[in-house]
Amino acid sequence: MSTVVVVDYGMGNLRSVAKAIEHVAPEAAVRVSSDAAEIAAADRVVVPGQGAMPDCMRELAGRGLREAVVRAAAEKPFLGICVGLQMLFGHAEEGDVMGLEILPGRVPRFPEAAMKSADGSRLKVPHMGWNRVHQAEAHPLWQGIADDTRFYFVHSYYVEPRDPGLIAGSTHYGIPFTSAVARDNIFAVQFHPEKSAQAGLHLLGNFMRWNP
Amino acid sequence: MLAKRIIPCLDVNAGRVVKGVNFVALRDAGDPVEIAKRYDDQGADEITFLDITASSDDRDIILHIVEACAEQVFIPLTVGGGVRKVEDVRRLLNAGADKVSMNTAAVQNPQLVADASARVGSQCIVVAIDAKQTSPGKWEVFTHGGRKNAGIDAIAWAREVERLGAGEILLTSMDRDGTKAGFDLALTRAIADAVGIPVIASGGVGNLQHLADGVTDGRADAVLAASIFHYGEYTVRQAKEYMRDRGIEVRL
Numbered sequence A: 001m002s003t004v005v006v007v008d009y010g011m012g013n014l015r016s017v018a019k020a021i022e023h024v025a026p027e028a029a030v031r032v033s034s035d036a037a038e039i040a041a042a043d044r045v046v047v048p049g050q051g052a053m054p055d056c057m058r059e060l061a062g063r064g065l066r067e068a069v070v071r072a073a074a075e076k077p078f079l080g081i082c083v084g085l086q087m088l089f090g091h092a093e094e095g096d097v098m099g100l101e102i103l104p105g106r107v108p109r110f111p112e113a114a115m116k117s118a119d120g121s122r123l124k125v126p127h128m129g130w131n132r133v134h135q136a137e138a139h140p141l142w143q144g145i146a147d148d149t150r151f152y153f154v155h156s157y158y159v160e161p162r163d164p165g166l167i168a169g170s171t172h173y174g175i176p177f178t179s180a181v182a183r184d185n186i187f188a189v190q191f192h193p194e195k196s197a198q199a200g201l202h203l204l205g206n207f208m209r210w211n212p
Numbered sequence B: 001m002l003a004k005r006i007i008p009c010l011d012v013n014a015g016r017v018v019k020g021v022n023f024v025a026l027r028d029a030g031d032p033v034e035i036a037k038r039y040d041d042q043g044a045d046e047i048t049f050l051d052i053t054a055s056s057d058d059r060d061i062i063l064h065i066v067e068a069c070a071e072q073v074f075i076p077l078t079v080g081g082g083v084r085k086v087e088d089v090r091r092l093l094n095a096g097a098d099k100v101s102m103n104t105a106a107v108q109n110p111q112l113v114a115d116a117s118a119r120v121g122s123q124c125i126v127v128a129i130d131a132k133q134t135s136p137g138k139w140e141v142f143t144h145g146g147r148k149n150a151g152i153d154a155i156a157w158a159r160e161v162e163r164l165g166a167g168e169i170l171l172t173s174m175d176r177d178g179t180k181a182g183f184d185l186a187l188t189r190a191i192a193d194a195v196g197i198p199v200i201a202s203g204g205v206g207n208l209q210h211l212a213d214g215v216t217d218g219r220a221d222a223v224l225a226a227s228i229f230h231y232g233e234y235t236v237r238q239a240k241e242y243m244r245d246r247g248i249e250v251r252l
Helices: A014-024 A036-041 A053-062 A066-075 A197-209 B032-042 B061-072 B086-095 B104-108 B111-120 B154-164 B185-194 B208-216 B236-245
Strands: A003-007 A029-033 A044-047 A078-081 A127-135 A149-155 A167-173 A175-183 A186-189 B005-013 B016-021 B025-030 B047-051 B077-080 B099-102 B125-135 B138-143 B148-153 B168-173 B199-202 B222-225
Touching: A003 A014, A003 A036, A003 A066, A014 A029, A014 A197, A014 B061, A029 A036, A036 A066, A044 A066, A044 A197, A053 A066, A066 A078, A127 A175, A149 A197, B005 B032, B005 B199, B005 B236, B016 B032, B025 B032, B032 B047, B032 B061, B032 B236, B047 B061, B061 B077, B061 B086, B077 B125, B086 B099, B086 B111, B099 B104, B099 B111, B104 B111, B104 B138, B111 B125, B111 B154, B125 B154, B125 B185, B138 B154, B148 B154, B154 B168, B154 B185, B168 B185, B185 B199, B185 B208, B208 B222, B208 B236
Parallel strands: A003 A029, A003 A044, A044 A078, A078 A186, B005 B047, B005 B222, B047 B077, B077 B099, B099 B125, B125 B168, B168 B199, B199 B222
Antiparallel strands: A127 A149, A127 A167, A167 A175, A175 A186, B005 B016, B016 B025, B125 B138, B138 B148
């Protein structure tokens, strides 16, 4: 039986992520865990994340999970969600902290000046709701999901990869920004697949079948 | 482009969905998880549960409802009603809620908004504002389900909760709630223009044109309705198609 660990470092709604994976992969053993050994033993790892980046980095380190997450991102199917995407990168404007620096790039905030829609009205931050994800490349995790499908977002910061080759999906909100990245065994998304109805469940199902 | 959201709201009393008309007469409309799932199937963008359970003995029932909902409904769930402490917020989020809405407690203790937002992140904190017009162009905040005038200007309060760390405002017109006469569009627009966080318009929806007006004239980021969906007058999908046909970006 395939085991997947949803990494619990005290931030966010992990239950929803675990339940969504159970829903699409009833045969898998889904564990919510803050045990480094369990993360190391899992076949697949999901790192969700909600809340402020500095808190997330502090909790991850405080629970002794930093190393386990870095190792998982190096060697097994790895799905990052929201802050779980942002922490893969370097400098985060939120709290002026460094991420895990697994992928090159930074995490800025939506620039106030660009937050205008076509009709001149103010775009609200957080970027909250359903927006389109343009698939920058074919990827097993996009399989069966139409290009420009809407997913559910809630965030005020976004990733800016230094290497455009990392970009797997992009979204427009005042500015175009990277909403999904992929490299080898890593796939990470800014939106919440566990809250994105059928499209999100489909992506999670693809992740559970993915053998990079 | 970001879609405007349509959010069915379920008033839940001791585990069953009801809908208050002007918060007084209640009619039973069924099982919350079943109804939430139906709305998910219809294409609802989020679900809101408002727990109106009066008895403190029955307070934990909502946690079980949220848990059951999180196992079957994979769209965002907001839960409000009876939230008084950061611990209440945490318990609801741990049960599977994505956002927690607070109203009276935020007015009585604004620090709760700041503390909860610092603890769980502003994206999880919704402040519900019940507003009533007191003179032309002026609205005041009401608490305790609309019974008590808090004596606070609604626009100033909206700005204040944004500053305290709210991630979203759920704005209900107490003049319109239950009337089916449409949103108070002047109020909605005044609040939506006053803050940089998303505003959900609520109170008074009687037909699909009202929903569209909330977005176009009221400039709301999302619209919330209960009875027009509960009694099968319209499906969420019909509402979205109607809005799309009027040039509003929706998820279909």
